[in-house]
Amino acid sequence: MKNHKEDSTTTTTNGTKIQYLFSKYYIHYSNIRYDKWYILLLVLFEFSLCYFLIIPLVKYTEIDWRAYMEEVEGWWIYGHTNYYLLKGTTGPLVYPAGFLYFFTIVRFLTEDGRNIRLAQNIFGVIYLVQLLIVLLIYTKCMRSIIRTSKNNNNSSSATKLIWNWRLGMLCLCLSKRIHSIFVLRLFNDGVAMTFFYLSLYLFLYHRWKLGCFVFSLAVSIKMNILLFAPGLLLLLLQTYSGRSRTYQIRNTILCLSICAITQLILGYPFLTTYPEAYLRKAFEFDRSFF
DSSP states (O other), X not given: OHHHHHHHHHHHHHHHHHHHHHHHHHHHXXXXXXXXXXXXXXHHHHHHHIIIIIHHHXXXXXXXXXXXXXXXXXXXXXXXXXXXXXXXXXXXXOSOHHHHHHHHHHHHHTTTTTOHHHHHHHHHHHHHHHHHHHHHHHHHHHHHHHHHHXXXXXXXXXXXXXXXXXXXXXXXXXXXXXXIIIIISOOTHHHHHHHHHHHHHHHHTTOHHHHHHHHHHHHHHOGGGGGGHHHHHHHHHHHTTTSOHHHHHHXXXXXXXXXXXXXXXXXXXXXXXXXXHHHHHHTOTTSOOO
């Protein structure tokens, strides 16, 4: 009977110690100064997952890669600037000029697109860059919310919020679809969204002009990014709303002009030769997005 009581007391004591240690480290590591280490840990985890498990062990699926290389070949090898003549196995080219520039570089690096494993490694790097940017965006948003919570003298709630956000950041690394888009199917969507998230990160720090330039680069990879344009216009108008109406309109027009000029520069070889073909195919507005 006495031994039973001693065992029960020992178990209770051990449970209390574990609970104490958990609470101690739960609170200690909720400090935002550990965010950078948490992000680094997640990126390293994703690096290991992509390069030691997914790319070597999961079979690559051919969907659009061959068509991308054929579309690039029509421009880079044969010199066609008529978008009606740029075609692949899946149909005509329907992406703006930035797509051609990017995949021309990738085609050169991957032995005319034949070295699929190297292409997967390149897209893996792009994926890790995008993941890092998105994690930084999460951290920026999290800190704003935490700051508000602490101003309301609710430190326990702030600690819980931090770990909830970190759990959400961990879930970003476990998306089967994102891994598939980047390293198993080599879609251009991932490249376009990487530029978009970079522009969003710049907008968070009020780098509006540079952000608009990067946003336009994203549009040049895939036109679907234009779906974010109404939100960007609203943000630009709100950002400069505290100034005079003339200042607000002037700076909004300047930012939009940066977007437009970037498109004109990238599309110059095609706009100066076959402008109608370029505009009708690269920006096919009658095409369904969904």
